[in-house]
Amino acid sequence: xxxxxxxxxxxxxxxxxxxxxxxxxxxxxxxxxxxxxxxxxxxxxxxxxxxxxxxxxxxxxxxxxxxxxxxxxxxxxxxxxxxxxxxxxxxxxxxxxxxxxxxxxxxxxxxxxxxxxxxxxxxxxxxxxxxxxxxxxxxxxxxxxxxxxxxxxxxxxxxxxxxxxxxxxxxxxxxxxxxxxxxxxxxxxxxxxxxxxxxxxxxxxxxxxxxxxxxxxxxxxxxxxxxxxxxxxxxxxxxxxxxxxxxxxxxxxxxxxxxxxxxxxxxxxxxxxxxxxxxxxxxxxxxxxxxxxxxxxxxxxxxxxxxxxxxxxxxxxxxxxxxxxxxxxxxxxxxxxxxxxxxxxxxxxxxxxxxxxxxxxxxxxxxxxxxxxxxxxxxxxxxxxxxxxxxxxxxxxxxxxxxxxxxxxxxxxxxxxxxxxxxxxxxxxxxxxxxxxxxxxxxxxxxxxxxxxxxxxxxxxxxxxxxxxxxxxxxxxxxxxxxxxxxxxxxxxxxxxxxxxxxxxxxxxxxxxxxxxxxxxxxxxxxxxxxxxxxxxxxxxxxxxxxxxxxxxxxxxxxxxxxxxxxxxxxxxxxxxxxxxxxxxxxxxxxxxxxxxxxxxxxxxxxxxxxxxxxxxxxxxxxxxxxxxxxxxxxxxxxxxxxxxxxxxxxxxxxxxxxxxxxxxxxxxx
Numbered sequence: 001x002x003x004x005x006x007x008x009x010x011x012x013x014x015x016x017x018x019x020x021x022x023x024x025x026x027x028x029x030x031x032x033x034x035x036x037x038x039x040x041x042x043x044x045x046x047x048x049x050x051x052x053x054x055x056x057x058x059x060x061x062x063x064x065x066x067x068x069x070x071x072x073x074x075x076x077x078x079x080x081x082x083x084x085x086x087x088x089x090x091x092x093x094x095x096x097x098x099x100x101x102x103x104x105x106x107x108x109x110x111x112x113x114x115x116x117x118x119x120x121x122x123x124x125x126x127x128x129x130x131x132x133x134x135x136x137x138x139x140x141x142x143x144x145x146x147x148x149x150x151x152x153x154x155x156x157x158x159x160x161x162x163x164x165x166x167x168x169x170x171x172x173x174x175x176x177x178x179x180x181x182x183x184x185x186x187x188x189x190x191x192x193x194x195x196x197x198x199x200x201x202x203x204x205x206x207x208x209x210x211x212x213x214x215x216x217x218x219x220x221x222x223x224x225x226x227x228x229x230x231x232x233x234x235x236x237x238x239x240x241x242x243x244x245x246x247x248x249x250x251x252x253x254x255x256x257x258x259x260x261x262x263x264x265x266x267x268x269x270x271x272x273x274x275x276x277x278x279x280x281x282x283x284x285x286x287x288x289x290x291x292x293x294x295x296x297x298x299x300x301x302x303x304x305x306x307x308x309x310x311x312x313x314x315x316x317x318x319x320x321x322x323x324x325x326x327x328x329x330x331x332x333x334x335x336x337x338x339x340x341x342x343x344x345x346x347x348x349x350x351x352x353x354x355x356x357x358x359x360x361x362x363x364x365x366x367x368x369x370x371x372x373x374x375x376x377x378x379x380x381x382x383x384x385x386x387x388x389x390x391x392x393x394x395x396x397x398x399x400x401x402x403x404x405x406x407x408x409x410x411x412x413x414x415x416x417x418x419x420x421x422x423x424x425x426x427x428x429x430x431x432x433x434x435x436x437x438x439x440x441x442x443x444x445x446x447x448x449x450x451x452x453x454x455x456x457x458x459x460x461x462x463x464x465x466x467x468x469x470x471x472x473x474x475x476x477x478x479x480x481x482x483x484x485x486x487x488x489x490x491x492x493x494x495x496x497x498x499x500x501x502x503x504x505x506x507x508x509x510x511x512x513x514x515x516x517x518x519x520x521x522x523x524x525x526x527x528x529x530x531x532x533x534x535x536x537x538x539x540x541x542x543x544x545x546x547x548x549x550x551x552x553x554x555x556x557x558x559x560x561x562x563x564x565x566x567x568x569x570x571x572x573x574x575x576x577x578x579x580x581x582x583x584x585x586x587x588x589x590x591x592x593x594x595x596x597x598x599x600x601x602x603x604x605x606x607x608x609x610x611x612x613x614x615x616x617x618x619x620x621x622x623x624x625x626x627x628x629x630x631x632x633x634x635x636x637x638x639x640x641x642x643x644x645x646x647x648x649x650x651x652x653x654x655x656x657x658x659x660x661x662x663x664x665x666x667x668x669x670x
Contacts, residue, residue: 005147005250011257012140015407018264019132022125023100029122032110035429039205040106043421046209046546047102050176050553051217055091057554058168061561062087062161069157072663079157079659082145086161086228089137093224094169094217097130101216101414104129105208105421112422112438113431117272119438120281123422127414128267130220131407135263138162138227139256142235152235152249159229160655166225167564167648171508172557173218174641177210178512179549181640182633183519189629192527192534193621197424200533202526202540203519206549208424211417214640215450219413219457222647226460227406229651231256233467234396236658240389240474247304248393252400254304255313258296262289263407278445282415286324286408290317293404312378312394316401319374319459323367327455330363331603332448333611337363341608345624345631346617352608352631360601360638364593367455371462371592374398396467402460413453416446444610451603454644458599461647462592468654469584475661476577483581493579496571497586501594504560504649505642511556512637518548560645564652572657572664580657580664587653595646602639605631 031037066084070076104126112119145155184203188194197204231252238248245251266289272281294317301310330337337359344355378398384391423439483490522544532538572580609628611617617624657664 005143005253008143008253008257009140009147011260012136012138012143015132015136015139015260015264019096019129019136022132022267023129026100026104026107026122026126026129029107030110031106033429036106036109036425039425039428040102042205042542043105043208043212044102046205047098047212050209050213050546050550051095051098053550053554054168054172055095058087058091058165061168062164065164075154078149078154082149082155083157083161085141085145086158087165088161089141090162090165090221090224093130093134093137094165094220096133097220097414098212098217100126100129101418102212102421104418106425108418108422108442109425109429109431109435109439112426112435112442116278116438116441119422119442120272120278121270123415123418123442124270124282124411125267126418127411130216130414131263131409131411134220134224134410135227135256135260135407138224138231139253139260142228142231143253146235152232152239155232156655156659159225159232160659162225162228163648163652163655166221167645167652168557168561169218169221170645170648171560171641172553173210173214174508174637174645175511175515175556176549176553177214178636178641179515179519179552180206180210180545181636182512182516183523183545185629185633186516187520187523187527190626191524195427197427199428200536200540202523202533202542203545204424204428205542206519206545208421209546210549211420215417216414218644219453220410222457222644223406223410225648225651226457226464227403229468229655230396230399230403230460230464233464233471234393234400236471237389237393237396237467237474241393244390245305251300251304251309252397254300255297255397255400255404258300259289259293259404260407262292262296262404265292266408267411278441279448282412282445282449286405286412289405289408290321293317293401297401308382309394309397311381312397313401315374315378315381316398316463317404319370319398319463320402320405320456322370323455323459324452326363326366326370327452327600327603328448330359330600331451331607333607333614338604338607338611341604341631342611342617342624342628345608345612345627348623349627349630352605352627353634356601356605356608356631356635359604360597363600364596367459367596368593371459374463375466392467392470395463395470399460399463399467402463409453409456412449416450419443419446447603447607447610451599451639454599454603454639457644457647458592458595461595461650462588465588465650465654468651468658469581469588472584472654472657472661473581475658476581476665483578487578489575489579490582492575493571493582494586496567497583498590500563500567500583500587500653501591501646501649504563504646505594505598507560507563508642508645509637511552512641515549515552515556518552519545522548560649564649565656568653568656569660572660573667574669576669577661577664584654584657587650591646591650595643598638598643598646602635602643605635606639608632
């Protein structure tokens, strides 16, 4: 049995090998004409330049934290080394994936001239590079350091390093992409009345760059971190039951290994037959991955554990499916929520925004029920009533199984910015209308896939955080009855935890607003001072807008990042481990709810605008369209900045609590 653990790093290496294979396949495709290449080159340069500057900034923070870990902990050298490895691996996953995505966009644009099926294949395989890189590096790092150190507790630093990068990538990328998008829409669409991705808009290149740094690199880092910390949580809880189940630590790694092979096989299932349904084809790949996982999980469970743990894994996969279905319902143009928002736009901006917020609040109901039922089932089905430790391990296994389709989910998410950029390149290069029609079809689906993957990320973050909280509680020796609401210290922690998502969201939303204000003024200035822009006789200064949002993102991401690290340390060292436990509970519950509202409201507002642009309720240029554009600009930082960053916030705070738990136990004032 001991030799089985080598399968995990081997699976990680195989995943990276297939990522390289798909990257090579995409890069061999035709890059189109000179004008297309110029536009794509500008997007590439902006994206890489921003990411380089972002990672240089984060590197300074990482080195400082590594030094603190080195001097504060008994095994400081090992933990600091694995912390830096986690940060580097997370950054590499986003960097590699985005590098391919910003090259796949032009190849997708050119492929669209030959047909929908070819364009879909290029875009999805470009996204698959990010997906396989994320899961490959995550499993390789987690299993590799566990094999090297032989102690899961020493690998916690790997998760903390991944969490740190995820938070900064999500916040910085979200500020960049939405400031550019909001600024471009408010002046371009509303004031100048020009279409989306019109080359006359000075913010259009910054907008296309933002799609990559936010949705590709940002989501890659987000799910890399979720994958790592959830696996670690299951392994850590496994150490508590290892006397009863000898393979309890190995089991989650074997599930992750099987999931990688399932993702690789399923990528080849994504093929469009003539005029087929794009969304159905993409979901076929996800469904294939889930089915293969469930079959493999049965045999792995039968060999390593008792079969009841298979039911916990099955529960996790069902949660994943239900979260995807619910999110699509609330954000797709096909269903009631988006149609209601589009209809409400006929009476103006106010009713559009009221309707969108109402839908967001409503959308918390079903996901909450799914998480509650899934948590209870995975707890009791493995025997949690008789042994709470086993029950908590069952919840962690459900979370690991929920992440079994991560490779495919990240591929779906990265598909979104590739197709979005492809449409922009087609528009700016003035390719024939039939080519733009194909990229629009791809992009319309990409809008939904991005919303679905964010819903998946929120659900997995919530379930994973519950497992992390259970591990924190075991590390500080908190019995269940000691977390009493009559205890003012616990109550103070709960309130601070509930407060944190609101303050965090306020800071990130404000950052987008300030940066968008700068973009609006810059675009207005260029329209005013360079009159040839609107006539097409003068070229806008695209670089100015890219530079504005780059500086704004790097400047504004610091406060949210430090808030996530400092708050749990202050609460832990001043109020003690019980207050910190309360903070974690409050954060998980409130953060989960706010993230759902923001993701689903934002996605619904976006697709309500798309529905009107497709000809409903007066079509483009109508009063309803103008109202929907304003609603979309409100929803943009909801779904692409504050909402996704809350996932990272929840996990960073939990990882800080676990990593510093021993120091908090010995040094706290209470």
